Amino acid sequence: MADTLFLDDWDALTRERDARFAATLDRVFAYHPFYKDLLTRARLRRRDISGISDLAKLPVTTKKDYLANPGNFVLAWPEAASAEESIIWDVMHTAGMSGVTGTPAPLVSTNYDFFNILALNRNILRLCGASEADSILNLFPLTRHPQGAFARVMNAAAAFNIPVTAAMPGSPNARQPDIGNSLDAVVAIAARSEATILWGVPSYIRKIVARAEEMGVVLAHVRLVFATGEGFAEQAQTEIVERLKRLSANDPRVSVSYGASEMQGGMVECVPGSGYHNPAPDQFCFEAVDPDTHKPVPDGEEGLILLTRFDRRGTVILRYSLGDVGRLTRERCPHCGALTERIVGLPRRMDGFSSRSAGGWSIPRR
Ligand SMILES: [Zn+2]
Known part of the structure; x- marks a missing residue:
């Protein structure tokens, strides 16, 4: 199964990720209201970010940042943009933030994004x-x-x-x-x-x-x-x-x-206890960082889980804190052979956004 699902070594996966991230970054630097501003303030230029390995140069994005203006996270395409990338296919909403903002926050998917979601x-x-x-x-x-x-x-x-x-x-x-x-x-x-x-x-x-x-x-x-x-x-x-x-x-x-609305899907186990697999390593990457300093923690140690959607054309979020802490591994899954990030054990909530409703996805709490 894993042979056809995922690339077989990290080098190949990293090359694929970097190519997709590069295309996304080109658009982010040109059209993303929030990150254009953030990256300018952080004095980061396009050439300073060569690939996924440079992600840690970017500040962490919090739910608060996102909720302040979700529209600022949608690429503002010029009229002449390529159709597949810019046509809005659907707008889904987050569930868990409703208790905080009063209204669920929209997540925009273009035609390009919808195929990724499929x-x-x-x-x-x-x-x-x-x-x-x-x-x-x-x-x-x-x-x-x-x-x-x-x-x-x-x-x-x-x-x-x-x-x-x-x-x-x-x-x-x-x-x-x-x-x-x-x-x-x-x-x-x-x-x-x-x-x-x-x-x-x-x-x-x-x-x-x-x-x-x-x-x-x-x-x-x-x-x-x-x-x-x-x-x-x-x-x-x-x-x-x-x-x-x-x-x-x-x-x-x-x-x-x-699961998370921000993924429009969920991390799943191939067999019980195998850890929650990132099901699309060519679209998402996950990091675990210290909750206070935001410095990366070693694999296997508990850290704040960050999601980067590096291959999106509607709502783009980079190093976005899901508000949960968990232990990340990049080792090949011993059960299905998948090479992808897995969260080992159950992540736990650490922010105030704990009352997710059933309409979106949320962390399974026991
Ligand atoms: Zn597996």
């Missing part, structure tokens, strides 16, 4: 062990603002060319109340869809599976449960697995992801 979500499915024989039941509800969780599950199925059924739990809209479905209706949809993958928020998946057992509904096809958006204790995972077995599922498995 590739990213396809990689997630591959890493989690999905196959062409699988089909997905999307258990995320619609939200007031468009958010990645619902939309990207649909996109993941598209990128992987497998069927998806959106169960549409809840009543998202008073004007069209019959669009959403009750718990019992969702259980019925789960049964008739014969989906092999349940994808949603742990607490809701638990409800569905428990209700299916009460109703005597068989969920024999389920083999994978993809959970994201909130904590999922080991015991609760075991409970779901045992219940699914009683509902005739054969050897079902739970996969928890460490």
Whole structure:
């Protein structure tokens, strides 16, 4: 699997990353309102940044910086710009910041970015062990603002060319109340869809599976449960697995992801305990730095996790603090062979932005 998913050595990956980062930087220095200003103030010129290895020269971007004006993080393209790079495909919103700002912050994806998002979500499915024989039941509800969780599950199925059924739990809209479905209706949809993958928020998946057992509904096809958006204790995972077995599922498995709206996807484990893999090392890189000094910490030591989206044309964020601390490794995964960053163990929140809602993605807390 890893042979086709990721490049086989760090030198090759670094060359690929540097090429993509260079193209992004050219545009950042020309069109990015926030970083143009920040880099000028930091006295950094384009030629001072030759590649990913120079990332540490850039100051860390905080959520506060981002929330102050999310529009300042979108490349301001000139009218004559190439279409694929500049056409806005969609605008998703962060979930977790709503408690702070009052409104979820927009993340703009251009046509160029959307293809990256398709590739990213396809990689997630591959890493989690999905196959062409699988089909997905999307258990995320619609939200007031468009958010990645619902939309990207649909996109993941598209990128992987497998069927998806959106169960549409809840009543998202008073004007069209019959669009959403009750718990019992969702259980019925789960049964008739014969989906092999349940994808949603742990607490809701638990409800569905428990209700299916009460109703005597068989969920024999389920083999994978993809959970994201909130904590999922080991015991609760075991409970779901045992219940699914009683509902005739054969050897079902739970996969928890460490996700973020800022990724429009999540870091996933290939097998439980293997660490959360960066699913698109050709689009994102991760660093761990000291939370106070922002100096890089050695691999394996706990540090503030930074995300750089070095291959984006809409919202571009560089060295962006996800607000979590965790231990990063760049060693080849001993299980799947992937060469990418992995976060070993569960990252933990360290900022005040802890009340992420289920519509986006968030760190799994136990
Ligand atoms: Zn792996």
